[in-house]
Amino acid sequence: MTTEEQRDQPVILTIAGFDPSGGAGIIADVKTFVGFDCTPTAAITSLTFQNSEGVFGAIHESAESLRAQILPIVQEFRIAAIKTGMLPKREMVLEVARLIREMNLPAPVVDPVWRSTSGYELIEADVMDVLMVELMPLARVITPNITEAEKLTNLRIEDEAGMRAAASNLREQGARAVLIKGGHLEQRSEVGDQRSALGSSEGSDQAIDVLDDEGNVTVFRGEWIDTPPVRGTGCMLSSAIAACLGKGVKLKDSVGLAKQFVADAIRYSQEMGPESVIL
Secondary structure, three states: OOHHHHHHOOEEEEEEEEOOOOOOHHHHHHHHHHHOOOEEEEEEEEEEEEEOOEEEEEEEOOHHHHHHHHHHHHHHOOEEEEEEOOOOOHHHHHHHHHHHHHOOOOOOEEOOOOEEOOOOEOOOOOHHHHHHHHHHHHOOEEOOEHHHHHHHHOOOOOOHHHHHHHHHHHHHOOOOEEEEEOOOOOOOOOOOHHHHHHOOOOOOOEEEEEEEEOOEEEEEEEEOOOOOOOOOHHHHHHHHHHHHHHOOOOHHHHHHHHHHHHHHHHHOOOOOOOOOOEO
16 A cells, blocks of 8 residues: 555544453454554553453553543544544543544544443443533444443343334433444343344344434344354444544444444454453
């Protein structure tokens, strides 16, 4: 690729946690951006200690250090799209929202990360509340899985109708668009990140996700791929949506392309061990 071609690539910013094993978080985001011929930039919110077997701890950045990472990036580059992932502290959410407003940055894709599938709490107790009030209204789309959507809405989601109701509830709370990733409908113990990214209920051969974009509801139905769990698919899905939006693709089409990207990753992946991933 020539330097001129690189200059023409959309610049996408991920603001998320760092997984040193490369299965999730910023590394997964960067690989996804490159896969869509975008230029990746990144700001780290937390250094996690994890591998395919679990999350063993984390050291979080401060709001000041996060701002110090982001400012030089947005001052040099025209940011085409933003994806946020793990925002572990209340002040981080406030800082990201402040920067988006101050710098007139693109409406982000917000993945409301809560905990790892191994049960490790990735955020402080009051983060979700401030995320709902400060960041969700700025988002182009938020991408909760079933467990996250239940936490955000206090609704029990057991089927497609429940997914639609949760998406509508989140829009009533201020979200412009909501993508409910339809996994964990039967697998309540969160046994598969690929289920959260592609959507399926036990015994079904379909993958189902529900997009509510300003009241226009689209149900994505695709092939359920029966493979061992694949780490990082939730990260890939939200970052793929951001990459497509950064290239000027409409949200509905961006979700479809992102789902296909993740499906291909699952289809051709190899089992790497017990799953533990930042969703």
